Amino acid sequence: MFERFTKDARAVVQGAVEHAEAVGAGTVEPEHLLLALLDREGSRASFALAALGAGEHRDAVRQELRDSRRRAGLSQAETEALAGLGVDVGEIVARVEEAHGVGALSADDRKGGRRWSGHRSFSRGAKEVLEKSLRVAVARRDRHIGDEHLLLALVLRPGVPAEVLADHGVTHESLTRVLGDGGGQACA
Numbered sequence: 001m002f003e004r005f006t007k008d009a010r011a012v013v014q015g016a017v018e019h020a021e022a023v024g025a026g027t028v029e030p031e032h033l034l035l036a037l038l039d040r041e042g043s044r045a046s047f048a049l050a051a052l053g054a055g056e057h058r059d060a061v062r063q064e065l066r067d068s069r070r071r072a073g074l075s076q077a078e079t080e081a082l083a084g085l086g087v088d089v090g091e092i093v094a095r096v097e098e099a100h101g102v103g104a105l106s107a108d109d110r111k112g113g114r115r116w117s118g119h120r121s122f123s124r125g126a127k128e129v130l131e132k133s134l135r136v137a138v139a140r141r142d143r144h145i146g147d148e149h150l151l152l153a154l155v156l157r158p159g160v161p162a163e164v165l166a167d168h169g170v171t172h173e174s175l176t177r178v179l180g181d182g183g184g185q186a187c188a
Helices: 007-023 030-039 044-051 054-070 076-084 089-100 124-139 147-156 160-167 172-179
Strands: none
Touching: 007 030, 007 044, 007 124, 007 147, 030 044, 030 054, 030 124, 030 147, 030 160, 044 054, 044 147, 044 172, 054 160, 076 089, 124 147, 147 160, 147 172
């Protein structure tokens, strides 16, 4: 599959690994893929994000991803569902962080003083995004997998990245409108 990745898509995957390493995560997560996409300039995905106004909100998106990590990766929808059951996630996070330090619920390995070095594996969720990007490219009749396909795969997969992007107007429908229906054609 990786032989079909464009230079931009490969750069996103490498950037995701670097983001995972920067926070000491043991695995590359879908959130790391989104962070790497936000770093890109001059690519189809960066064009689409800018056209939808998300480029202006990069810092807000990054902050929302950090907030999610502090909540042990729970999305806002999951947090609200738990609130409906009487579970106050904010209170739990506050108590855990009071006892164990800020970010104690995040998946960062660096917190315990351990330093992970070596090959980063991809979580099941990140692998799903990579696989879905192939299906998106095939459905769009594209011969390659570009960073735009990774972005489309992220918004199609339920989870924190899709929720954060949707909060900033980036949905599958809006991306399809900007990128076109496939065949490498963008809508005017």
